[in-house]
Amino acid sequence: MKFIIETYGCQMNVADSELIISILENYKSLQPEEMFEYTEDINQAQIIIFNTCSVRENAERRVLGRISNEISRKQRDRSILIGVVGCMAQRLGEKLNLKSNKRGIYPQIDFVAGVDQYEKLPEIIQECKKKHKFIAQTTFNYDENYTDLLPSRTNKLNAFVTIMRGCNNFCTYCIVPYTRGRERSRPVEEILKEIKQAGEEGYYDVTLLGQNVNSYRYEDINFPKLLQRANQIDSIKRLRFITSHPKDLSDELIEVMANSEKVCEHIHLPVQSGNNEILKRMNRNYTAEHYISTIQKLRNAMPNIAITTDVIAGFSGETEEQFMDTFNLMKEIRYDFAYMFKYSERSGTKATEFKDSVPEKERLARLQRLIDQQTIITTEKYKQKIGCVEEIYVESFSRKNANLLSGKTRDFKITVFEGDESLIHSFVKVKIIDAVGWTLKGKLIADD
Ligand code: SF4
Known part of the structure; x- marks a missing residue:
């Protein structure tokens, strides 16, 4: 059975989709002709899964629009299954399907799986197919960390490694703690094994993911210590992390960042507001002064x-x-x-x-x-940046100009330059000669 996953929202969802592909493809209790097989071609897919985001109402509307488009495909071929996973699945559960609940949205949705239910997806899909009935499983399971599962990476060059799931912060505007549940950190050794393997498979640029990576803790290992150990892994060349919460960004982390050659010179640090009263209303637990001093x-x-x-x-x-x-x-x-x-x-x-x-x-x-x-x-x-020499990880041809190569600086700026296709997936030195919009233009310089 071929399946496709359409992913919406943040990098956590991208990583979860890679996990789901791995769970389905490695599910062995099936006849060979029934085995799950990932496809990127929706015309081939018998199962269409939407991995959804609830952060903004707009994000939900977009997914619902896409689901409604695919319903016409299902009307032409009734054997196609449509499933919803991720934050919206967690938030709305069985309300997504009219057959089981009158307040539902699309009766054509066949299954819904919440963020801690992905390991059950093979059984959910099978049951749905055999019994022709809608299934929704959205119970939180705070022990679920998807241990011992290696994701099937869809991105060819950059690996996203989830180090923790959920969030305990309850910022007053944010739905995430309700859709992703409470915070839990993955075991250190498992994370390090996944990073090492990603590097060995050629994913040299690794991003550690969590709703608030700064509060990572597994036994006596906190985030700076985890980062320090990840930095020692030979097979990777660059390390990044998102997202950081200003209240938990410690001096220890700053020191580790500064002294770890693989940790890139970039941080994403959401401020949300520059006013202390509003920050308090948002339940952010820091002040503008604290934030500014952290930046300093x-x-x-x-x-x-x-x-x-x-x-x-x-x-x-x-x-x-x-x-x-x-x-x-x-x-x-x-x-x-x-x-x-x-x-x-x-x-x-x-x-x-x-x-x-x-x-x-x-x-x-x-x-x-x-x-x-x-x-x-x-x-x-x-x-x-004009005049600076930057190390670029070459990722592909530029989407806007197929004659140019495109890659990223260590500080996460897209850079395009002339060069041969063979440079893709390598690190090169480029002198920045122009900046147009939010893209740097560079000139390849020869190695010394
Ligand atoms: S830290 Fe705040 S904004 Fe970020 S996921 Fe948690 S509740 Fe939402």
Whole structure:
């Protein structure tokens, strides 16, 4: 049975999709003709799985739109199964299927599996197929860490390694603790084994994943110690991690980052707001002053570190003055890049109880002011790279210009340059000669 997975949302979902492919492909209790086989061609797929995101309402709407497109395929071939996994599956469960619940969305959805139920997917799919009945399994299992499972990687060059699952922070705007459950860290040795193997298979750029990697702890190993050990693995060349929570980013971590040659000079550190009252309402557990001092420490230890962030404009109760604190903080810090959003309520989160929402028009206007300022800063930051020599991990031909190769600097900037196809999957030195938008242009320089 051929299956395809369409993945939405964050890198955690990308990693989970790779895990699901591995679980299905390695499921042996089937007749050979019934074995699961991954395909990237939806026309060949008999099982279509949507790995979904619930962070924003928009993300859910997009997936529902895609599911509705695929329902017409199912109407032509009734043997096709449609399944939903991930955060939206966890949030809505059986409500996704009208047959089992009158408030449902699509009766054509055949199965729903929550984030801790992926190991049961082979049985769920089989039962669904044999009995022609809808199945939803969304119980949390806080012991589930998908131990001893190696993902089937779909990305050819970069490996994402999940080090922990879930989140305990309950930021008041965020649905994640409700869709991913409580925090649990994977065993150290298992993570290190997975990183080593990824490197041996040619995935030289490894990103460690977790909702809040800074609070990783397994027995007496915290995140800095894990990073230190990962840095000693010979088979990899670059190490990254997302996402960091400012309240848990320790001096110890900064020291390890600065002294570990494989750890790249980039950190994504979501600030969300530059105003202490709003940060408190968001339940972020740090102040703007603490955040700024953390950035200073990072820059003192690694002067060339690139810093990126997430920001919310127009959170409930945000006044113009409070918004200006965010605007000014971004101006002061000068991020390399920022993911900026207007606040949008997620039902089920604490923030929906706040009754003083900022009018939609004002949220959008504030967002636009942040975007305008950040665009100027990002452009200036990229221009500052002109004349620098950068190490590039060559990933592919450029999507915009097939005559150019494309890769990333250590500080996560896309760089394009002329070169031979044989350079793909290698590390080269490139002199930056221009910056256009958010892409660097470079010239290959010969090795000494
Ligand atoms: S740290 Fe906050 S924003 Fe991040 S996943 Fe947890 S609750 Fe959501």
